[in-house]
Amino acid sequence: MAEPLKNSFGPDIPLLIADMVDAVYADFDRERFVSLAVDGFEDLELTPRARQVSDALAATLPDDRQQAMEIITASLGPEIEAAALTGMETFRYLPFVFFVADHGLDHFETAMTAQYELTKRFTAEFSIRAYIDRYPEATLARLRVWAGDDNVHVRRLVSEGTRPRLPWAPRLRRFQEDPMPVLKLLEMLKDDDEEYVRRSVANNLNDISKDHPDIAVETAARWWSDDANTGRLVRHGLRTLIKSGEPGALAVLGYVPDSPVQLGSLVVEPAEASIGESVRFTIEIENPSSDSARVLADLVVHFVKANGTRTPKVFKGAELLIPAGDTARVSKLVSLAQHSTRTHYPGLHLAEVQINGVIRGGAEFVVVPNAD
Numbered sequence: 427m428a429e430p431l432k433n434s435f436g437p438d439i440p441l442l443i444a445d446m447v448d449a450v451y452a453d454f455d456r457e458r459f460v461s462l463a464v465d466g467f468e469d470l471e472l473t474p475r476a477r478q479v480s481d482a483l484a485a486t487l488p489d490d491r492q493q494a495m496e497i498i499t500a501s502l503g504p505e506i507e508a509a510a511l512t513g514m515e516t517f518r519y520l521p522f523v524f525f526v527a528d529h530g531l532d533h534f535e536t537a538m539t540a541q542y543e544l545t546k547r548f549t550a551e552f553s554i555r556a557y558i559d560r561y562p563e564a565t566l567a568r569l570r571v572w573a574g575d576d577n578v579h580v581r582r583l584v585s586e587g588t589r590p591r592l593p594w595a596p597r598l599r600r601f602q603e604d605p606m607p608v609l610k611l612l613e614m615l616k617d618d619d620e621e622y623v624r625r626s627v628a629n630n631l632n633d634i635s636k637d638h639p640d641i642a643v644e645t646a647a648r649w650w651s652d653d654a655n656t657g658r659l660v661r662h663g664l665r666t667l668i669k670s671g672e673p674g675a676l677a678v679l680g681y682v683p684d685s686p687v688q689l690g691s692l693v694v695e696p697a698e699a700s701i702g703e704s705v706r707f708t709i710e711i712e713n714p715s716s717d718s719a720r721v722l723a724d725l726v727v728h729f730v731k732a733n734g735t736r737t738p739k740v741f742k743g744a745e746l747l748i749p750a751g752d753t754a755r756v757s758k759l760v761s762l763a764q765h766s767t768r769t770h771y772p773g774l775h776l777a778e779v780q781i782n783g784v785i786r787g788g789a790e791f792v793v794v795p796n797a798d
Contacts, residue, residue: 431471431472432471432475434514434515434517435472435475435476435517435518435520439475439479439518440460440464440467441460443463443479443483443521444456444459444460444463446501446502447483447487447497447501449501450500451497454486454487458485458486459482459483459486460482462481462482462485462486463478463482466478472517473520473594476517476520476521477521477524479521480521480522480525480528483522483525484525484529491529491530491533492533492536494525495525495526495529495533495536495537496536498540499539499540499543503547504547505546505547505579506547506579516547519544519548520548522540522548523541523544523548523549523552523553524553526541526550527552527553527555527556528556531557531560534557534561537553537557538565538568541554541557541583542580545579545580545582545583546577546579546580549579549583549586550587551583551586551587551592551595552592552594554569554583554587554588555587555592555596555598558587558588558598558600559598562600566611569583569587569588569611570610570611570614572584573611573614573615578620578622578623581615581618582620582626584611584614584615585623585627585630586626586629586630588601588608588611588630589626589629589633590602590605590608590630590633590634590637591633591636592633605634605637605638608630609645612627612645615627616649617655617656621655624655624658624659627659627663628658628660628662628663629662629663630663631645631659631663631664632664632666635664635666635667635675639672640674642663642664642667642675643667643674643675643678646664646675646678647674647677660679661679664678668722669724669740669742670740671724671783671784672783676722676782681721681722681782682720682782683782685719685720685781686714686717686719687713687714687721687748687781688711688712688713688786689709689712689779689781689786689787690710690712690753691708691709691710692707692709692710692777692788693708694706694777695708696791698791698792699762699791699793699794700762700793700794700795700796700797701762701763701794701796702762702763702764702796703762704760704762704763705759705760705791706757706760707757707758707759708756708757709756710753710754710755711723711748711754711756711779712752712753713748713749713750713751713752713753715750715751716751717750718747718748718749718750719747719748720747720782721744721746721747721748721754721781722743722744722745722746722782722783723743723744723746723754723780723781724740724742724743724779724780724781725740725743725758725760725778725780726740726777726778726779726780726785727739727775727776727777727778728775728776728777728778729768729770729775730771730774731771732771736776739768740780741758743756771793772792772793772795773792773793774790774791774792775790775792776789777789777790777791
């Protein structure tokens with residue numbers, strides 16, 4: 427079992443932060459800060475731990491929050507050099523991010539400087555959202571400047587911090603309603619030299635697709651080219667629409683719904699499986715036409731729920747180019763083990779083959795209780 431994330435943010439982190447702040451702020455009440463920061467620490471998960479440390483900073487740094495943020499900025503360690511987040515050690519900066527979000531809003535310039543420096547060591551994608559809400563035009567103007575910054579982490583903040591549906595942060599409702607200001611930023615970053623940034627652009631486009639599928643498809647079609655980097659970005663940015671078989675998204679990638687291919691067979695092995703086992707699905711797709719055909723083949727499994735109804739889940743299959751008159755085979759192994767995200771129940775299940783967004787056929791299989 428994986429180590430809980432909170433264990434990487436243990437009581438040593440407040441002590442490390444105390445050292446950092448103490449080194450640049452002579453009047454720092456180190457003892458009080460540590461006492462407040464670690465009170466009941468073991469009972470807290472990662473994010474509440476970081477928030478408690480942030481609250482301890484708020485209680486022990488100057489009431490002048492501009493000065494407090496200047497102290498925080500002065501205390502920061504070396505910048506990250508790699509074009510990626512480098513593990514849990516950078517999470518020591520999370521309390522600083524929370525502090526800037528909660529206590530810096532009356533001091534825009536100082537807060538933006540703090541976030542500019544924080545994101546070069548961790549990320550400010552959470553805190554920047556508070557400034558987008560309070561100062562939308564000023565923050566967007568600053569992000570347009572940062573989109574051309576030499577530092578890869580600053581450029582990534584522009585796309586990651588403006589994601590309408592960033593998973594661990596409050597949604598940006600204004601961008602869910604109107605994504606055009608975000609798309610203008612993404613236009614500046616879609617050809618970035620770093621995959622790290624382009625991946626963030628794709629994640630942002632995928633967020634947009636959930637509220638505005640037509641806009642996402644139009645944007646992806648405009649961006650599409652034979653360049654491998656662009657292809658990866660567009661595919662990842664349209665992944666939710668592709669998984670759901672949205673015709674416009676599939677057409678961007680060249681997968682037409684009226685493909686001449688046919689489902690040859692779908693074999694389910696075993697036809698009766700116990701909870702905890704795995705089931706293999708083997709799909710044969712035939713191309714009887716005189717031209718090669720581009721195929722996106724996915725498997726849709728309708729799992730039985732506790733109330734006896736079934737709910738579908740799409741499993742990514744394969745992207746294929748099937749020559750004229752040829753047959754392709756796709757194999758997919760699906761686990762019936764109990765997961766935190768999916769609970770299995772006995773009953774008659776259905777598997778269907780989705781080709782270029784269109785269901786072409788299926789087969790049923792039985793899931794029975796584990797004998798143990």
